[in-house]
Amino acid sequence: xxxxxxxxxxxxxxxxxxxxxxxxxxxxxxxxIIGAGIVxxxxxxxxxxxxxxxxxxxxxxxxxxxxxxxxGILASCSVVPVTGPGLISAAPQMLFNPNKPLFLKxxxxxxxxxxxxxxxxxxxxxxxxxxxxxxxxxxGDSLTDHQAMAAGTGAEKWIVPSxxxxxxxxxxxxxxxxxxxxxxxxxxxKWEELEGKAFTDTYKNFAPELGFAVKMPNHGKITDPGRxxxxxxxxxxxxxxxxxxxxxxxxxxxxGHVTGVRAGGETIKCDAAVVATxxxxxxxxxxxxxxxxxxxxxxxxxxxxGVNKLPExxxxxxxxxxxxxxxxxxxxxxxxVEFGGIxxxxxxxxxxxxxxxxxxxxxxxxxxxxxxxxxxxxxxxxSLPVIGEVPGIKGAYLGFGHHxxxxxxxxxxxxxxxxxxxxxxxxxxxxxxxxSRYAP
Numbered sequence: 001x002x003x004x005x006x007x008x009x010x011x012x013x014x015x016x017x018x019x020x021x022x023x024x025x026x027x028x029x030x031x032x033i034i035g036a037g038i039v040x041x042x043x044x045x046x047x048x049x050x051x052x053x054x055x056x057x058x059x060x061x062x063x064x065x066x067x068x069x070x071x072g073i074l075a076s077c078s079v080v081p082v083t084g085p086g087l088i089s090a091a092p093q094m095l096f097n098p099n100k101p102l103f104l105k106x107x108x109x110x111x112x113x114x115x116x117x118x119x120x121x122x123x124x125x126x127x128x129x130x131x132x133x134x135x136x137x138x139x140g141d142s143l144t145d146h147q148a149m150a151a152g153t154g155a156e157k158w159i160v161p162s163x164x165x166x167x168x169x170x171x172x173x174x175x176x177x178x179x180x181x182x183x184x185x186x187x188x189x190k191w192e193e194l195e196g197k198a199f200t201d202t203y204k205n206f207a208p209e210l211g212f213a214v215k216m217p218n219h220g221k222i223t224d225p226g227r228x229x230x231x232x233x234x235x236x237x238x239x240x241x242x243x244x245x246x247x248x249x250x251x252x253x254x255x256g257h258v259t260g261v262r263a264g265g266e267t268i269k270c271d272a273a274v275v276a277t278x279x280x281x282x283x284x285x286x287x288x289x290x291x292x293x294x295x296x297x298x299x300x301x302x303x304x305x306g307v308n309k310l311p312e313x314x315x316x317x318x319x320x321x322x323x324x325x326x327x328x329x330x331x332x333x334x335x336x337v338e339f340g341g342i343x344x345x346x347x348x349x350x351x352x353x354x355x356x357x358x359x360x361x362x363x364x365x366x367x368x369x370x371x372x373x374x375x376x377x378x379x380x381x382x383s384l385p386v387i388g389e390v391p392g393i394k395g396a397y398l399g400f401g402h403h404x405x406x407x408x409x410x411x412x413x414x415x416x417x418x419x420x421x422x423x424x425x426x427x428x429x430x431x432x433x434x435x436s437r438y439a440p
Contacts, residue, residue, distance in 0.1 A: 027052065028271060029053075029269045030052070030053035030054055030269075030270050030271070031047055031052050031053070031272045031421060032054075032260075032261050032268060032270040032272070032273045032274070033047075033056050033057070033274045034058075034261065034273060034274060034277055034284065035057075035058055035276035035277035035278065035280075035281070035400075036057070036233055036243070037058075037063065037067035037276065037278060037406070037410075038063075038067040038225075038229055038406060038407050038410030038411075039276040039278075039410045039413050040276035040277075040414075041063075041229055041233050041414075042149055042232075042410045042411045042413065042415070043399060043414035043417045044236045044241055045235070045236060045414065046415045046417070047417075047418045047421065048236060048239050048240070048241060049418075050418050050422050052422075053240070053241070054236065054241045054242070055241065055242040055243075055244060056241060056242065056244070057245075057246055057248055057261070057263050057268070058244075059246060059247040061230075062229050062230045063226040063227070063230045063233070064226070066278055066375045066376060066377055066406060067229045067406065067407060068225055068226035068229070068373075068375070069225075069301050069373045069374075069375040070301075070334060070375075071301070071323040071334035071404075071407075072221050072224075072225050072325045072327060072334075073164060073220075073221050073314045073323055073325055073408070074142040074143050074146060074219055074220035074221060074407070074408050075139070075164060075219065075405060075408050076141065076142045076143065076408065077164065077184055077189050077216055078135075078139060078404070078405050079132040079140065079183070079184065079187060080128065080183055081122070081132070081135070083120070083122045083127065083131070083383055084128045085123070085124060085125045086123075087120070087123040088120055098353070099353065099356075101320060101321040101322065101336045102337050103337070103339070103347060103350055104339050104340065105340030105344055108340045108344070111341065112339050112341075114293070115293050115295045118293055118381040119295075119381045121381075122382055122383065125179065127382075128179075128183070129183060131382065131383045131384060132184075132187065133187070135384070135405070135409075137428040138402075138408075138433075139412070140187070140188075141412070142219075142220070142411070143161055143218060143220035145412045146220065149411040149414070150232065152235075153235035154231055155231035155235065158222050158223050158224055158227060158228040158231070159220060159222060159228075160220060160221050160222075160223055161220045162220055162221050163217055164219035164313065164314050164316070165213045165216065166213065166216075166315075166318050167203065167206065167213045167316065167317055168211075168213065168214075168318050169211065169212070170211050171193075173212070173318065173319070174212050174214065181214070191214045191215060192215045193212070193213070193214055194213045195212045195213075199213055202215070203311070203315075205310075205362050205365075206361060206362060209360075210317075221314050223327050223328045244263065244268070247264065248277075248284065250262040250287055251273050251275075251288060251396060252267055253393060256393060256394055257271075257393075257395055258270065258271065258396050259271075261273050270395075272395035272397065272421055273395065274398070274399055274417060275396075275397070275399070276399040276400055277400065279294060279295070279296045279342060279376040279378040279379075279400075281294070281386075281400040281401075285386075285438075288393060289390065289392065289393070289440070290390060290398075291440075292380070292386060292401075292438045293438075294379065294401060295339065295341075295379045296339070296341060296377065296378070296379070297338075297377040297378075297403060298337070298338040298339065298346075298377070299334065299337065299377050300335070300351055300374050301332055301334040302351055302354045302370055302371070302373075303327075303330045303331070303332050303370060304330055304332075304358075304367035304369075304370050305330045305367060306330075306368030306369060307331050307365060307366065307367045308364070309364070309365050310326045310331055311326060312326070314326070317357060317358075317361050320335070320354075320360075320361070321336070322334060322335030322354055322357060322358075324358060331367075333354045333355075333357075335354065336353060336354060338350055346374035347374075350374075377403055377404050378401050378402065378403070378406070379401070379403050380401040380403070383403060384401070384432060384433060385400065385401040385402045385409065385413060386401045386434075386435050387399050387417060387420075387430060387433035387434070388417075388430060388434040388435050388436070389420060390435050391436045392439075397417055397420065398435045399414070399417050416430060416433075
């Protein structure tokens, strides 16, 4: 890949005529975005604002996958990857403890092992720091990024600015996480620490075992993530874009240039294609010449409807590694990691653990109904998304691999892709996300 597409800065607002002249090749046909989750829809919106014609293609429709089932938090502070110091020693203990939020379908282990081996190679302080410094440019201004993207679409009603709190048992438990918090501080994040009366006055419904919180400003939540993505996609269509429900099986190329995509038994002409189908992007990337080690970080959520108690803002219950987010008419609990591939049915144990943990965190919590969900978070071995042009193929772009922060980083990812497609250099160093890192 040419370095031009990986570095630099530039204005994101320019008329289509000027963009066409700046692009590495003229575009007479639309840009096809494969995948209508938050990344794909964000890319379509920014491309439209840059003057491009767009077609969104998704096999199930907008916001039906992981973009529907996430925790709903615009978690700008979630820059510290799971692969921190100590993971290698802690993971086996977690796997054999049913009260810990890590699960494995053991029959899947032989297939998982090559990915897991590469993943654990990043579980050290230097790599964790490198990854955090890269992620902050994708998620660090998430609330502002969402507000800018959703402005004028009708979907902005789902965005609610809010604080975001990490709730610990005590200060000692917080101090045990010092590496991550020091890393966040070095990246400019600020917070307030609450304990004693300050804690109980702020977090009224929590168990007495919980007594310390880190309260972070300048975050936000999406009160209905699925509806939010659907409304954004509807705006793309209202602005002249197309939405096609079909499965894309290949990207057509001629002389090293993208000329179309195959979907639903037909070939749809385009001058560029963006693969943004989350964990399902792996197969299309392989057809484009890249073998990307990508796994499903299977995530669960439980929605409790008609609850008698609600936290006022989203909270992370650190001991259980899950978030509790007040949404429209319900409380959503999300978290837990399970490895087992994309084909196995959901497990009951992660759901039971979420319910057990919320009952312990908020004593006396009752609800009238509950719904459960399991989805696939796309996990790269280096905890960084893949964003940019496929080396050696003009017009083929990738945007996926955000692990558990896809909703948070979707708008910035879409904006970066739009800039790259338009031939402009983004105002952040995107070399760390480039697909070329997986080139043979």
